[in-house]
Amino acid sequence: DADVTQTPRNRITKTGKRIMLECSQTKGHDRMYWYRQDPGLGLRLIYYSFDVKDINKGEISDGYSVSRQAQAKFSLSLESAIPNQTALYFCATDSGRGFGYTFGSGTRLTVV
Amino acid sequence: AQSVTQLDSHVSVSEGTPVLLRCNYSSSYSPSLFWYVQHPNKGLQLLLKYTSAATLVKGINGFEAEFKKSETSFHLTKPSAHMSDAAEYFCVVSRPNFGNEKLTFGTGTRLTIIP
Numbered sequence: 001d002a003d004v005t006q007t008p009r010n011r012i013t014k015t016g017k018r019i020m021l022e023c024s025q026t027k028g029h030d031r032m033y034w035y036r037q038d039p040g041l042g043l044r045l046i047y048y049s050f051d052v053k054d055i056n057k058g059e060i061s062d063g064y065s066v067s068r069q070a071q072a073k074f075s076l077s078l079e080s081a082i083p084n085q086t087a088l089y090f091c092a093t094d095s096g097r098g099f100g101y102t103f104g105s106g107t108r109l110t111v112v
Numbered sequence: 113a114q115s116v117t118q119l120d121s122h123v124s125v126s127e128g129t130p131v132l133l134r135c136n137y138s139s140s141y142s143p144s145l146f147w148y149v150q151h152p153n154k155g156l157q158l159l160l161k162y163t164s165a166a167t168l169v170k171g172i173n174g175f176e177a178e179f180k181k182s183e184t185s186f187h188l189t190k191p192s193a194h195m196s197d198a199a200e201y202f203c204v205v206s207r208p209n210f211g212n213e214k215l216t217f218g219t220g221t222r223l224t225i226i227p
Contacts, residue, residue: 042202042220043156043215045214076182099161100161101156101215103148103156103157104155105153105155106154107151
């Protein structure tokens, strides 16, 4: 099994719909992150969490919310999806000791 | 504040020739620097990292990078390109801040290998 698992892998949804992207990790790390990737823009941080009771906004949190259900689970929600939220979304985790992040394989979301 | 600039959005090299992917950074702190690789339809994989130890860092798959503080650069190199190296590469700077690290990603360099 992968260290970081994202579901679904691909999703097409309609404008205005609520959608949840899920992430689970088996690394035992406290820190989890949600990033969005757009062509030519690299990855941008949406939300991050350093433990179950800690939630922080990243640079592009508008239109998104998150839930940290357990140390291993971190979900990203789009309350009312819009077309410019079409992107590749990555979940990541790290130990906080500077060894680098472990990324999931991504969720490709298309909002039509 | 911190930022990272990848100087080439696209690099093409012939198989067996050297690879050079360029990255400049800006940081108010002593940074940690990373290179990640993303193969098509895959997540990001850590290639190598610099965390203030040796300035020449060796990574996986024959890649290495040299931290040059005077030039604020962290270029990625490989002596001989393989077809399997075709991917997108991201230079990343991290600002260690009381244990709370946050990454800033470059915009990526797409590496194409010509047979």
